[in-house]
Amino acid sequence: MSSSESAFIKKLSAFMILSPDEKAQIEMLQTVQRRIKARKELVYENQSGHAAFILQEGWACSYKIMPDGGRQVIDFQVPGDFLGLRTVLMSRSNHAFATVTEVVVAEVPLRKVSEIFRVSPRLAAAVLWATSRDSAMLIEHLADLGRRNAQVRTAHFLLELWDRLRLIGLATEEGYKCPLNQYLIADSLGLSAIHLNRVLRQLREAELLTFRDGQVVFHDLDGLIELAEYDGGYLDHGEAHGYKSFLKWDLQ
Amino acid sequence: MSSSESAFIKKLSAFMILSPDEKAQIEMLQTVQRRIKARKELVYENQSGHAAFILQEGWACSYKIMPDGGRQVIDFQVPGDFLGLRTVLMSRSNHAFATVTEVVVAEVPLRKVSEIFRVSPRLAAAVLWATSRDSAMLIEHLADLGRRNAQVRTAHFLLELWDRLRLIGLATEEGYKCPLNQYLIADSLGLSAIHLNRVLRQLREAELLTFRDGQVVFHDLDGLIELAEYDGGYLDHGEAHGYKSFLKWDLQ
DNA sequence: CGGCAAGTTGAACCGCCTCAATGACGGTGG
């Protein structure tokens, strides 16, 4: 896997081995690029008929604004992730997207997705795999909010992010760069920023990890994984083991 | 819409108007039927290579068991809903399915889904719409757990269920039959069954609704909708308004 | 220098949990 390949290709490579032809087709999806500043809304709530985007550089988030002004962050997007794909067939979206940092996105019109589905069942399966993985993350997030306490929840969140970033070469065993502030993370974890701050202090004092200055540094990865009861298997990052699934998919 | 049509057809009809041919194709998906008793596991956690199911009669649920023995119910399935579609391309599933009541399901092998995608882009779009709608429900569920209090959360849950059941003709303005017990609902809403019981009492005493003996009876629907700040628009139940989306999807 | 965004800490409160017990109901078997 060359480091010059797009994050999207790196990600899909976890699902199946891509041929040079397929890689070229994927790159064709990403020709129309746009650079967008930090903290800009990308897709509005209730907006219809929007396109989807592939995030190439930077971080974004999807969220829902509650009637009382509160905010629930649905998930964060890192390079290689789709934005807005899950609502592209809905007449309205029940959530909005915004950039966190400055980003580079490729706009992917519905027409191009449709074409991919027509000409390459393999790539179609890969795109559907990515959306299934998003669902699996949503489910894990749900379990976070419903059944895990603040400490486990926070540890779990930071470990999942670590796995996702490793896949695209943006994290090491030591840690990773994370441009999210405590308000954003708190709104994702269903906590107040104040309490999240205390939880982060606990994790630091327990010498598990430090989150400071936009940097996550692990001190005791094993201890953290044990605390969070973390098993990233739901992300399905194997060595293209999904290829077996594809066979079932491709054969009629 | 004839009442003899399958719940799955009734549901997809909210997205687009189906031709007789398309209806026939859909019914072909549902030829292999199985009857399963109440409280049986359907798909085990971590199981791979499973098929998907279309639920035709009865209720089911998907859930995740936590390491401490707790349970988070992801969502409930009612007639017309897919089971296991979102994990069909993953090498493992991070959640399990179980029946709530006795059910009738149609087993849909991956091969048949693949065939639908090949021969009918319109039906493919309809299936993808159904999965998008599932995601939208997951997101609303996430907002429930993260940012709504127990009362609003419970009201929201019961109203969403009402909308879903109306679509397939199983609910009226008065209420609906609901075979879920308080333990199941509590595990879905991230509450203890004890607290849910108190919340249901509050809703009853506020003369908003009564949930008793497997029956939800509305006393003040408008008041309930206002309390829950409920807007079911995310379910995308219009009069086949999604058809416009399909046009974009179909045209190259 | 002033001003704003982000992080940090303390104090008081309350929503929801846990533990415990009791009531209502249908099924089953002696």
Added chain:
DNA sequence: CCACCGTCATTGAGGCGGTTCAACTTGCCG
């Protein structure tokens, strides 16, 4: 026919996890 059981619903008492409000710090930028 009734005693016994399991499941589900209901209620009380007490405790904790996380919230809210408020204050102070730090760093950055104009």
